[in-house]
Amino acid sequence: MMTERVRKLKQIQNSVKPSLSAERARLATEAIEQYAAEPPVLQKAYMLAHILKNMTIFMQEGELIVANHTDKPRCAPVFPEYNSEWIIEQIDDFATRPSDPLVLLEEDKKELLQILPKWKDRSFDQIVARHLPEHTKKSETSGVFTIGNRDCGTGHLTPDYYNLLRNGLNYYKEKCRKKIEETEIDSPETQAKVDFWNSVIITIDAAGELAKRYSELAAKLAAEETDSIRKQELLEISEVCKNVPLNPAKTFMEAVQFVWFVHIIISIEANGHGTSFHRFDQYINDFYVKDSAEGRITEEKAIEILQCFFIKVTDIIKLRDKFYSESFAGYPIWQNIIIGGQTADGKDATNETSFLVLKANRGVQTSQPTASVRYFDGISEELMEESLKMIQEGLATPAFFNDNLVVPMVMEKMGASIEEARNWGIQGCVQPCVAGCSDGRPTVGYVNLLKCVELALHNGVNPVDGEQLGPKTGELSTLDSLEKLTKAFNTQIDYFVDLMLKGFNVVGSMHANREPVSFASMTINDCIAKGKSVQHGGARYSESGAFICGIGNAADALAAIDTLVFKKKVFDMNQLMDALHSNFEGKEDIRLTLLNKAPKYGNDDDYVDAIAAGIVKHYSESLSRYRDSRGGKYVVVVESQSMNVSQGKCVLASADGRFAGEALNDNCSPVMGRDVSGPTAAVKSVAKLDQKNAKDGCLFNIRFEPRSIQGDKGREILRSVVQTYFDNMGEHIQINVVNNETLRAAQKEPEKYRDLLVRVAGYLAYFTELDKNVQDNVISRTAHTPN
Template structure:
């Protein structure tokens, strides 16, 4: 029989949402004070399996790899936890995934602790272990194979930093949510039965069925390995129970052992069992592959029936459920990922983007807010952590009380919840061929991107990054990269010789379409290698209809498969085009030659500074509801959108609905990294400084308040940007002190979503003064959390460049 879990509360300053229990408060503190180390254990075990099973089909090799890891990795159960399962040899330690890349791992071994941000520690023993296995992986990783697969003409764009794909060439895919509802209601045993049944049907004289057989055998190996993995925790829990003299803790450990004998192999019957089952799979998926943005989906929908049943039967109290949830959130934070420094600049703060989605509508179009929706809000507020990434699905009928509760969480200053809009996303999905029932069941995946849990393929966004401002500069420079002097495309002439804005417009259209084609080539080459080299067996098992089709996700096993790249510097492009059109060609206050020379010289000298002043303050700026500039960026963006939709992905025609591409604006922290490699731009921005992030206006250029920002953003072709339209807003905490001001925010949100058809919005609620003080005195602000892009991070772990970028964002009042 399940144990009722109730703990007394500790004193905190969060009076509105209550307090963490003593147990979870202590657990949270222990995790936060644990230094993040590099862990070589997974790398060593993966290498052993690859060497032993080198002659096996790749899906079997991957299955044996995961089996070797799960059977031999270090496991532990912390004294404060009620949920078992760990990713590495210690909490917050980051495993190495050598099959994806080892060159940067070895090259940066002595630099992890000296990083400007996202610092990791490493022992001499770990360094030695990694150096020992490195020779096996030379010319044998997805990064090396992926780069080799990119045609020379397209590789040039990658090498010059015009198109970046560091994330998906050096790590796994993810950007997905599996069907946790099926897991907890059926258990892995159901997947095993289905797999064996499909395998029995195969006619092995058909060559395609041989590949299916290997896939099915791989699934069975992995499912068996998960049984062994959970059995190890059962034995450990029982061993710890025998040793403890604390009767209460002994009962908890024995209950943990009982649950793990049952799940995730079998179906869950209680809320506690369901959460343990979900965590174990969430964990193993991230041991199998280090692809980030592995999300929990619509947790309030699939877990609420378990909660209601437990509450009715007296098995669980609301406070007990909150403790289980807060325990899960701390566990979620224990997962960590180390990236190369080049990739880190695109994902500052070591984000994992493990998203939980709540609210929205039911399949029959009713408000989906339930009791668990409120408990998830409370639990996230209590733990005050950057993980999980919390998203609320907004719709016109969203419960008013729930909206106000969301604002109370926003007020805490953790950058959550973010809001995604049903009113735009659901119709966009249906137009693309997603069934109505599935469209109404979508969730956020990682940042602001959206997909249908358990039915969608990898990387609904994040395929590659195109630097829009640099693209414009190349278009102005007759197809030559001005930083390196390399000709990357046949241009339409040099800006100095142009006599009208229309010529600039034509040059942009010509170059962005060519760059878009190269981004597709790069993405396809990488996807081809990922498909052949590193299929994910467990993730494919838990995604429909991989078992039915006998295909992994990358082979076309998912029901739906739409992807997007990310476009960086949208506001810079808008303001640059407006400045060129108005200041240069309409008012003729600056000649094309003088502007180009000013850009090359980074506005140096008296003349350069005078030109910069004109660009900054005498040209219309995106974010102020000015049709002049807003329409220019819409026209420019339309060229990219029109071009990218022409090119299917590598799964097109292989099973999934879709298999096509669309746009996305979630630049993560790439605006900082890509800004470093971009010279001065016609909007008045200096060389090497950050680009604008997401679809947000350039810092300090949105002068007319938040309403004007929302109006400008709403003019973007939102329905076409299905990969996500990321809007960050920043307000001072004092703005939300009064109830009437909170109501203003609710009204602003409803107007943005209902009338302007916005896609997404999120808030940083922190003052400039606090951020500056945190830079000077980080020890006083250890728990300060900021919204970086489509995710939150601890301010202190960010590089100074990313911190400065956040500090400089416009601070609005309501």
């Protein structure tokens, strides 16, 4: 349900075409020229201050939560400090590209073409590129892996909103002042700490200035307003912005506005994504309960405020280059909001705000924030029932996470206490962390597993161009058993993991030296105490997540070769390779045999499922040999976003029966259309990945035909699937309930299906905003029809 206010705001947002703005690029350039002599941490702070004091601000009619990302609604700012040259190269294509197009007004384009050349060879991505070996770059462009975090800030934070709300930002400013007073500068290290504390003070003052500007704007609009109700709302907004975020929040509305100010400033500061609202119900509920008890707010009003907030969250988008707009399709920012779970002493944490979040989400149906529920043995039945009803209605939200696996996993990977671990939240898609204490970077890169299989079958030579790309791991004639083939495959993985992680350590070191973020660091515990940004290791816990893409295809391909070549000898290796090199032209019999006569991951088959689990285990062991730039662990993420479409283009026909260039399986789900034994078999297969080896998460998509899960019986089916998966120690599951007829109709008449939401990866997207390749990939996923 939406009020008329929310309906109008949502309608406005839906009518706006995502666009690109030059304003931030101009302000950032002005600041860097003015403060060029300062150390990077102060440069960045002064840059943020200059932007917040001079950026265009506005309020849309009816808004209750205020502060914009840039000078237009649903508009991406440009961050020239991170990238400039590819923007110039691709600038003529932004509005017409098939994936995540962005309208660019002629005046903005003209200004960008004046500003961006000033950053030539100075933008972060170019500086990093100069420090990467040529073979690393070649391997990346060949599609074996990617190296992330080169065109944006590190992001992926879960600010300590519980304490921020109750202290106010001036409290942290005072902490920094005291640290400066107590510190004698007697070394480069102490100088760096003082610079950091000063930078935090600069950014807090700038946050206060931004809030003051909105307070004054609201008061000005109130003076001009003729409608008495709206006038009073504007006066209240003005008072709210006078108080937060510098001072502690006193009311529910102040608390939500406080959170939004902090979140939007972090987004403006460094263009990082994956900054999440994590356990929103735990840090907001006190304000709602107090307001409700004192007669200041009704449930309906609280829901309306949250829906206004959700619309603002969906306003945040970012500019990506052609490759990443395809690989992360649907304008995702990965802003997760999680409810439920446990208290520090292990009791059910469900509260009034848990239900407010669901009701607000159900009514407004925005693509952001991405809502999730923490499941454990003592979960509130009412919370579970309401969540399943939303899934059943085809809203594709919330997703579910499994406390029974995640709590001990967080304790192990971070060394956290059980009380801290029970306070875990999500940073990004599926990456669990200790909320308010972690700098987790699941941005390392994506290893293309099927490309590694391909290289193992070609002795390290890339069959696309004939160049020696990976190590020599044996001529085809020597690969006569699954054991030998797996060894060659694992050696390829190890080689490219080494290149990727060494490259990412360059990126991490450069972020610390050139792009530290003071405002965001202030929100994470221990940064002020240590006098270090998160980029320098200031957070209590640091780690980095490295992705694998194509787990289903790789497992199916290895199983097919072992079953049909090594064991049953249906055809020999040369015949298989001839078929792959010809893209099965004239070899359809071989392709059909590969598809239909070998076991497939996703059907509760222990043999092929063990192959998949072995891949995850080996990848985890390969990562464990390294430490990231902050001294943290590298951990596994089994997740693809829509990178499975991009990386599939780089692989020729494969031994699982896949044609050249076709998409890989999505995330940790089975290959599309191959999980034919029903949903229970599918979830059991995925759970057998032994997900404790994927400590940054396994993203699992599953889809149902709507007609098969109607009524009470349908919800019981959904509950059974979730519970079976979690009983078998799966980490995360998200459920689309939509049929192919609806999806194809939306392709043909997108204007009629503007609000159709689907789970792509760890985020929701409006189906009609996805490019056709990704839409087709969603359609190709198995739609289960349980008996």
